[in-house]
Amino acid sequence: MFEFHVSRIAREKYEFDQTLFSFNGNVIFADFLAVRTFTQRINGNRDLVSYPEQAVRAGDINAIGLIDEIFHLIFSLYRKQINPKIMQEAYAVLETTFGQRVLSNVLTRFTAEFPPVDVYSGRLSVQEFLASETDGMPHTLIALEEIVMLWVTNKNPGVSPFLELFDDTFLTQETVYRQVMETLQNFFFVQEKFGPDNQDLLTMLRSPAIAEPYSLSGQLEFIRTKWGALIGDYLYRLLNSLDLINEEKKAIWAGPGPTLVPNFDISEMEDDENFSLDSHWMPRTVMVAKNSYVWLYQLSLAYYRDIKHLDQIPDEELDKLAAWGFNGLWLIGVWERSGASKTIKQLCGNPDAVASAYSLRNYGIAVDLGGEAAFENLRNRAWQRGIRLASDMVPNHMGIDSDWVLHHPDWFLSVPYSPFPAYSFNGTNLSPDDHIGIYIEDHYYDRTDAAVVFKRVDFQSGDTRFIYHGNDGTSMPWNDTAQLDYLNTEVREAVIQTILHVARKFPIIRFDAAMTLAKKHYQRLWFPEPGTGGAIPSRAERGLTKEQFDKVFPIEFWREVVDRVAQEVPETLLLAEAFWLMEGYFVRTLGMHRVYNSAFMNMLRNEENVKYRQLIKNTLEFDPEILKRYVNFMNNPDEKTAVDQFGKGDKYFGICILMSTLPGLPMFGHGQFEGFSEKYGMEYKKAYWDEKEDQNLINRHKQLVSPLLHRRNIFSEVTNFLLYDFLTKDNLINEEVFAYSNFNHNRASLVIYNNKFANTQGYIKESATRILLNENGKSAYRTLNLGEGL
Known part of the structure; x- marks a missing residue:
């Protein structure tokens, strides 16, 4: 009191x-x-x-x-x-x-x-x-x-x-x-x-x-x-x-913070390595993203006919992707989306909008895209060309009118009263069920507030609850989503069953915002230890001590997922979108096959070359296997396009060649090869800019990049990967130059790139320190010369 x-x-x-x-x-x-x-x-x-x-x-x-x-x-x-x-x-x-x-x-x-x-x-x-x-x-x-x-x-x-x-x-x-x-x-x-x-x-x-x-x-x-x-x-x-x-x-509309170099802490990762074993095809994977609705719209224009379903995607397009060097096709937005999400976006000013790709009704292939039959057709034709399909799985939340919200409201974080008295819920009923009312907070419609909850009413029982929107604590809540309660064991099992369902359709799964479900961050966001709250308004009063939290959330959810998928649907590549310096933890401790490496895009774009070289060095000294597990990209759907960030000239191609030749999984954005500049929102049903493919850019990709992508087996492993210091004639290290070698399948490679608009000259001789197995089979820190590296 x-x-x-x-x-x-x-x-x-x-x-x-x-x-x-x-x-x-x-x-x-x-x-x-x-x-x-x-x-x-x-x-x-x-x-x-x-x-x-x-x-x-x-x-x-x-x-x-x-x-x-x-x-x-x-x-x-x-x-x-x-x-x-x-x-x-x-x-x-x-x-x-x-x-x-x-x-x-x-x-x-x-x-x-x-x-x-x-x-x-x-x-x-x-x-x-x-x-x-x-x-x-x-x-x-x-x-x-x-x-x-x-x-x-x-x-x-x-x-x-x-x-x-x-x-x-x-x-x-x-x-x-x-x-x-x-x-x-x-x-x-x-x-x-x-x-x-x-x-x-x-x-x-x-x-x-x-x-x-x-x-x-x-x-x-x-x-x-x-x-x-x-x-x-x-x-x-x-x-x-x-x-x-x-x-x-808490200020939630701040811009991006500074880029940080990870310093690996063994105490946070646990002593035992838990890397998942790669199947033979996983290290060679090169992925390209496609926003499903936008891609079908662009194909309709290119082929002068309506292409609205997945089975209508021309064979020629799949042939082209394979020829360019892609063997993984990430289809964004193939699941059945929330009708409420579409209504909200249209009421807020975009009459052409569809629902967000990350506000889902359920995990059935969208009828709009042709449903299950159309998907099976595309999957079979893609595989004939050596292309595996990839899909999102959104474990953190569901759409506010999803099947789960309608029929399992107890699976979501909620309170029986509005946490803020100023909230009002008098707008459109967004529910598809006549017995249920779904209302987002009124001020979302005029953009004067960003409520953390929406209102769900059961008209038959009178039950009224206020369910939290999905939220990662970095910006506004996602107002078309409902936050799942991972302290509920029934929820964890239901999500795992959904992941297994997705894995039976897609051999590659990208987990959206995976870091929000790591134990320490799920507690920080939703059940903060006293004295650590502040991430999400109104959650401080729901705080738990670490001991209390560990009792109800005893083991990492992602560790459960990795083990269950390996047992029940092997040959599935699990890819985590994870930030907040958790990349190493996700692959080394939790066992994800791959994890986002946003530092690649951010540091190299900003020419923070010292930082990125230090990131590689830190990784090689701690555990080189982590380097192999990175997903490197020059843009992703939440960021500006590659053209916008890197241009179309030598700077772009220099970074693109690094992405294509470093260990890890190269991931290309929608329209990156073609030189498109428009950033496609997750609610887009079409492209709004009238852009034509840049044939000169495509040809340069085909000349410089595609041959490397087709030879990813030379570059993807880390067993023999070495990074070198580039020394000038004064024997000073030029930190702007990336120089590294690799040796796989009896093929040696050497890459040298100056990520600066400046001339330099010099030489490389000895590698940076890394962990290698010595003659006794034990790990030891070593440096090698260039001859040994090649």
Whole structure:
């Protein structure tokens, strides 16, 4: 229970819910919802359009209440441990100094200005209340302690934006309140000291505001650091309070952060290697992405006929992809999509939109694309050309009107009430089922807010719940998705069965946003440890300790997936879209066959060559096998196109050749070979730009890149891969130059590329250090010369 005193004037001005107030007139916050409701009453009465700086945040209100409650705890501890009669003695000193009548006037005016519930409601007069007692404590002493708390609060610069709630100016002007507090200061100063710094009580209560005068979170941190041993269970509530503040401070529309070089930590990855064994074809895989709807639209234009189904894709297109060097075809958006997603996007301004490829109704091949029969036709024809099909699997969430949301609402993270009182759900019912109502928050339609939940109503049972949208904590929630609850074992098994279903259709599976389901990030996002919250608004109050979380989520979900797929659908390549410096963990510990390596695109585009060379060196020194497991790309569907980032000249082809000759899995974007510049949204049904294939670019690809892709078996392994320092004539390392060799299948290769618009000359001689097996079969750090490498 968080509590603090609120004046009668503020209560009447903001019409606060009277159930929030305790018998002595303090406002009590039983949970964060009560805090948000209280805060909304204030903000709802202020002109925040003209004066946005007047907005009050729930985290700050909650902090004031918690600090006040902890101060009461300190008083209680002092009475228990030092002097049970301290307030009686203080009262006696005041009565002697000012007389009963004057002191009574202070208590009476305080009680009238900050009325208890019975006084505010008229059930008791002020005098009747002060003449009573609760649990053996006279109300005069309770009022005196509250006066002390009021004074301490008003002395705190950090609460100045909220002063109208508990302003003591009236008491100062109309009573001897100021003199009373001066007398109490002198009284407490000579009493026995208390606390970790051996202070008198009032000095101790003032110390957080003196240490951090303008920061409520800083004051909470001070209390945590200094008084942690005193406050006991309050420590967890304090950490949750800090999390609430962090939720509200979090900026979610920031641009991309700096690129980081991974430093591998064996303690985070576990000692044992858990690399999955590659089948013979996996290292040679070269993948190209195609946004299904957009590709069919482009093929319709190119072949002058309607091509709307997968079985209508011409053989000539498959022949062309194979000739270019691709043996993996990633079809984006083949599953049955959410009807609600399509409606939302059309209501928000794109009448041509289809649903997002990542807001799914179920995992059946979309009827729009020809259904199962059309898919089987394409799969067979692609395989005749040595092309394996790849598909997305979206494990984190489903569409808000998915079969699972309709029939298994308990499989999703939800709360029985709206977590923020300002949310409203009065828009279009997005449900395909007449018995169910699905409503996203109204402010999504005018783009003035981004709610973390949507509303689901069962019209038959009356059950109403607010289900969280999918969210990775880096930007706005995905408003057409529903977040799955991975603490539910039934959900984990249902998702694994779905993955097995996908694996029986597609030999390559790309797991969307896979890092969000790693244990440490799933907890951070949805059940944060006290003191670590702030990623997703309203989830701080759902926090769990690590021990509590481990009990309900004992082993990594992805480890379960890898083992089950290997057992039940072998010959499936599992590819994880994972960021947040988890790449090595996903392949080495969790056992994914491949993992996204976004550093390749970002660092080489930005010519952060020192960083990328260091990334390779770190990997070679820790475990070279990780390098083989990277998926390298120059764009992906969430990023700008390769043309936009790298152009069409030598810079582009230099990076493209690196991608084609480094260990790992090269992944090309939709339209990259053809030189298309448009970035296709996941809701696009067609291309909007009138672009023609750049035949010169295609020809240069065919001349420089395709021969390398067809020889991926020379480059894809890491057993004999070596990186070299390029030395200038002054024997200085030129970090802009990438030089590396490989030797596989009795074929040697040497690649040298200067990723800088500048001339250089020099030589290579010795390799960078890497782990190699020595003559005893044990790992050892070694460097080799160029001759040995070739």
